[in-house]
Amino acid sequence: MKPFPIPVVGLGPGSQPEDPDLSYMPLPREIEGFDMPYLPTAEEVTNLAAAKQVMADLITALKAYDGDASQYPVLDITHLDSENRALINQLLGEGEVSAMTKPVAGGELRIQESVFAGIWRVLEEDGQGNVIADRIEACPIPHQVWQEAQAFGRAEAVMPDPGNVPLMNAGYVMQEIAAKLSQPLGMEPHIINFSLLPMSPEDMAYIDSCLGGGNSGVFSRGYGKCRVMSTALKNVWKVQYFNGMNSILLDTIEITRIPEVALASMEDLEDSLLRLEEAYEWLTGE
Structure with a gap:
């Protein structure tokens, strides 16, 4: 997985070493909590009006947000110059969740949560890996993750004859x-827990072949490590939880729009709003 081209990490005294971004396949080694990113003084950013205006617009939009999964605040920052973009990167930092999706129309979306839960950086790339759009989105998770997974997935399962392969419960x-x-699709997810079923390696291989690979993935290291991967079936997700040794603790299938573990809650967004306001007051010297 190539690195996130924009260093969404805290800068300056007290900042943490940079980890690979959007690497939801390799598992991170530890769980991280909230750390307010390093904030420059108001005097240091007097000339960066564009970045401060973006933060002000984000706060205003977030105050009016009602929690809709598809209609939420989106700020396009593609036009920002390098200095203003650096300040945005510095303010937002890097959070606990990363994601990737490959739209059916082509290109790629690479997504990184900031240290403010529910505030996401979304990079849109063309087929050659060139960044064509850079956005801040405030929501449970950018809707492209699950909408593109739905657009990619088949509506019906195909179950080929396993031949002479012995199966138990597949x-x-x-x-x-x-x-x-x-x-x-129901309001509540339908969950199949492989950790509670007698499943042979042949069973799991057959199920994997039936599900197929999807085009969206989410990795969370918040309340324990968790990997959420779409499949080639519409609304069918593989969800795996890992311990500190990167061994699977819980292996499940969830049939839902998107598993809840991948989502920021409204309480998260409300808390992020308060922290963003504190950061903005620091920047403006209020």
Whole structure:
């Protein structure tokens, strides 16, 4: 996984070493809590009016946000010069969740949560890896993650004949998934917990072949390490939780729009609003 081209990490005294961004396949080694990024003094940023205006606009929009999963504050900062962009990077820092999706129309979206939960940096790239858009989005998770997964996924499960491969429960699991896909998506996720089922390696290989690979992934290191990957089936996600040794603790399938573990809550966003206001007051010397 190539590195996030914009260093969304705190700078200056007290900042942490930079870790690889958007590496949801390699597992991070530790859990991190909230650390307010290093804030320059108002005198140091007197000439960076554009970045301060972006922060003011973000705070205003976040105050009016009602929690809608698709309609939420989006600020395009593609036009910012390098100095103003550096200040935005410095203010937002790097949070606990990263994501990636490959839209069906082409290109790639690489997403990094800031240290303010629910405030995301979204980089849109073309097919050659060139950044064509840079956005700040305030929401549970950028909607492209699950919308593109839905657009990519098949509506029906295909279960090929396993041939001479001995299976224990894979057939029953796939029948359960197929039955759920034939029904309207419910408000609550339907969860299949492989950790509680007698599953052979052949079972898991067969299920993986039936599910196929998706185009979206989320990695969270907040309340323990968790990897959320879409599959080639619409609204079917693989969710795995890991311990400190990067061994799987819980292995599940969730049939839902997007697993809740990947989402920031409204309480997170409300707390982030308060912290953003504190940071803005520091910048403006108020």
